[in-house]
Amino acid sequence: MALIYYSFILVFLFATNKFAVYNKNRHNVLSITNYKLYIPIIIISLLLGIRYNLSDWVSYMKQYEAFRLNKELIRIDEPFWMGFQSFFTHLDLHYSIFFSIIIFVHIFLLYKSVFKLRPQIIPWVGFFYIIIYLTSSSNIMRQYTAVCICSFAIQFIIERKLFMYLLCIWIASNFHASAIVFLPAYFIPQIPLPNLKIQFILLIISRIASIYVLPNLVSIVKLLKWEAFWWQIENFTIQKAHINSGIGLLLNLIVDLTVVMYSNKIIGKVKQFKIIYFIFFIGLCFEQVFWGTFELNRITFYFYGTKIFCLAFLVYYLLRISHDPKDKFVAIAIMAFHLFLFTSKCLTNEYPGLTPLYFFWENDIPTHNIWHRVIQ
Numbered sequence: 001m002a003l004i005y006y007s008f009i010l011v012f013l014f015a016t017n018k019f020a021v022y023n024k025n026r027h028n029v030l031s032i033t034n035y036k037l038y039i040p041i042i043i044i045s046l047l048l049g050i051r052y053n054l055s056d057w058v059s060y061m062k063q064y065e066a067f068r069l070n071k072e073l074i075r076i077d078e079p080f081w082m083g084f085q086s087f088f089t090h091l092d093l094h095y096s097i098f099f100s101i102i103i104f105v106h107i108f109l110l111y112k113s114v115f116k117l118r119p120q121i122i123p124w125v126g127f128f129y130i131i132i133y134l135t136s137s138s139n140i141m142r143q144y145t146a147v148c149i150c151s152f153a154i155q156f157i158i159e160r161k162l163f164m165y166l167l168c169i170w171i172a173s174n175f176h177a178s179a180i181v182f183l184p185a186y187f188i189p190q191i192p193l194p195n196l197k198i199q200f201i202l203l204i205i206s207r208i209a210s211i212y213v214l215p216n217l218v219s220i221v222k223l224l225k226w227e228a229f230w231w232q233i234e235n236f237t238i239q240k241a242h243i244n245s246g247i248g249l250l251l252n253l254i255v256d257l258t259v260v261m262y263s264n265k266i267i268g269k270v271k272q273f274k275i276i277y278f279i280f281f282i283g284l285c286f287e288q289v290f291w292g293t294f295e296l297n298r299i300t301f302y303f304y305g306t307k308i309f310c311l312a313f314l315v316y317y318l319l320r321i322s323h324d325p326k327d328k329f330v331a332i333a334i335m336a337f338h339l340f341l342f343t344s345k346c347l348t349n350e351y352p353g354l355t356p357l358y359f360f361w362e363n364d365i366p367t368h369n370i371w372h373r374v375i376q
Helices: 002-021 035-049 056-070 079-090 095-114 119-139 141-158 162-173 177-190 196-224 227-243 247-269 273-289 294-304 307-321 325-347
Strands: none
Touching: 002 035, 002 119, 002 325, 035 095, 035 119, 056 079, 056 095, 056 119, 056 141, 079 095, 095 119, 095 141, 095 307, 119 141, 119 307, 119 325, 141 162, 141 177, 141 273, 141 294, 162 177, 177 273, 177 294, 196 247, 196 273, 247 273, 247 307, 247 325, 273 294, 273 307, 307 325
């Protein structure tokens, strides 16, 4: 059931996005009059919003319903998120509508982040959003909202609009405080991008560093008796190691390295891609250092999360720009790997943000939020 449901969403979003951007120029792809783009996104958002009982989703649902019934703020450390909830709860909207709107905002911001550079990659952004980051969009909603706002802010790095960039980071940090780590990204254009040889050396150093960083991190956490944080490190390290172990982890690393290897060729065609790629590369290095520690990887997510754009540019380059037949094979291999991984997740009995698949009208089922303890 889950595989059929998500496969339909994936195919429908990609196909309709492809149709919507066909023969459209850069200025009217995201125009409000382009109903060919927006109607499918609304439909997809509703199909994803009506789901029920998806790990962190339960905590957000309970928070929204408590606020809707009591009209009292439960937490005020992220005021924009609470204000967002306040607006919709005062309209007395069902929580499934609220979640649908959140997902629509995610998709819209992701599309808006790259349409000025190359609107033709929008279908691929949608493709990799469903394949890779649907779990994050459904699971860590507050932070992924902040991640999407930071991604949207990348255009202001490219255009060197400091005020607009700072405004976006301020808004993002009021959805999730961790977004402040993305603030230094504005200065990336002033830093020379290392050549490929240096990049590979940095990745190797980062991987080696994880051997020393993680044990010391665990020791510090234990010493300071940060029990809640230790619980997260212990449990998420085990869970992530289980999910991403073996061949899946190796192939995912190969895909990341493929992005690195083709980066100069893509930059040669789209100069602004350099900034997006540099942000991704920084995130990739930290991803190697902090591998297995959920909370620290969530912090680097603002950088590594741009992988969705890098893959979209890469596949578009391999299929539409490059004339080398081998590049077509590379593109097919990348898509095949991610489709295989996505299928495996859908067939898993309990994968955070995806399965088991229930809908809000089945709300008599017992909740099974494995991370509820963290949210509280």
